[in-house]
Amino acid sequence: MTKKQPHLAGAAALAPLLVLALAACGTQSGNGSGAGDGSTSVRPDVPVTGVHWTVESVTVDGKKTAAPAGAHVRIDPKGQAKGNFGCNHFNARATVEGDTITLSDTGMTEIGCPEPLQGFEDALRSALTGKLKARLTDGELTLTTAGGDRIRLSEQPPAPLVGTKWTVNSLVSGQAATSLPAGTEGKASFVFGKDGSVRGTLGCNQFNAPVTTDGSTMTFGRVTTTRKLCAGPQMELERALLATMTGKVTYRIDHRSLTVTAPDKTGFAAGAQSSTENRTTTAPPTQ
Template identity: 60%
Template sequence: MGMPTMHKHHLTASAALVAFLALSACGTSPGPGAGDGGTVRPDVPVAGVRWSVESVTVDGKKTAAPADAHVSINSKGRAGGNLGCNHFGADTAIEGDTITFGQAVTTEMACEKPVQSFENALKKALNGKVTAELEDGTLTLTTADGDSVRLTEQPAAPLTGTKWTVESLTSDRTASSLPAAAQGKAYIVFGKDGTARGNLGCNSFSAKAVTEGPAITFGPVASTRKLCPGPGMDVERALLKAMKGRTTYKITDRSLTLTGADGAGFAATASDEGKAPGAGAATDK
């Protein structure tokens, strides 16, 4: 059976890290964002970082975030991320300690009721002007109404020890989303002992995997032999083909791309196992 029809989209390069410089004001009149002595305040350094959303506080009530809620702003001022279930994108402007979020565009997946409630609160908070305060890797965004979003800087995930959940199959500069029946099932974990284990979407597997620089060389893959639905088997065959011999890999924040010698491979995301899959219970501040 051939590969199922899959939606394709172009991969985009990750945003480069941005260095923020304090600028001296010109003339005798302080400009916008000027502090004492007529010096322009430097922008809060939030761009180029993946911020994991920890909680949203509305009307004094704090709600823990779903597992994958995160926000990042690239060097061109474009914000994107996940509201807890749906992905979003919005233009931003950073001036001193003020971030102005434009109208967000989101996907429209149906979400569980607690997650949807959290998404609505987060989307409302990330709209218009907010005040940003950064301290020890924790970013707090406060709206004019006094509501707030707490975020923490999320470092790049290490190759070994991370559960990498396969999101799409790749070829050259295109990516094909997994069939619905296979989404969230295929994953790989690289061990410090030079092995890899995981699931191909239906069958579990293990193999020797030697890492050297940007390359991973796989040995023969041993797997279970369960019969799986057609789309699942197609994904398994594609993953087995990708994990054949010498491959190259790249990690950007919490995203992994692995490419085989023929240019085909897969893209995966680091699973955040420290949070529950749904939104946390609301607690008083």
């Protein structure tokens, strides 16, 4: 027995080294995934929870639909998920176990959403329920249902007021949000410039105006617009936006959502353009 003691001592000394080696292999990033394609289900540098995930597209029954601006999901480490389906806001119970995310008990606002927003929202709400397999690849998250439907999301940083393209996605009255006039979804957008201006489109006519910010308030100067004759819903949206862009208003940014409210508590909400999308930048109006 005494002759075997050195051998046992050597094995005991080797065991911690073997554990460390296995741990190093298990935490190595790059091409060490079981799939052999460089992706992992859980990656410490891009956690699933505590991240603002912008919805890029939803694929249901083989049909892929691009997401409208503002659609997003955020999963709280404490077990809550919240976000926007593309029109209505939602919250849900969420659990994360390995590469499986389970969403249940979903509640949502009740804005009446016109097409195509309603169609997208129905597809996303249906897919974003129950057990979902999660896969992370270079800051992109793919959630897959048991039936094979997929939601593609990308990690997005907070959006600054200046330099971001904001797309109007709802009107505001007090604490309630209402849908945009039918047919104007995604039409109104604008960018705040470093030169103290804001310019974009009101849904039909283009506009620009001087603007200053101070804390949570911004003050619009005289708004200049083009003079196109617009359809009824477009004019309705333009009037609502112009009514807000008058004098001093309050604004709030929640990660990638902007809300602008006039003193009478009416206003609009807008979502930041995804950094992975290439959308046409709106030209300033002709003077």
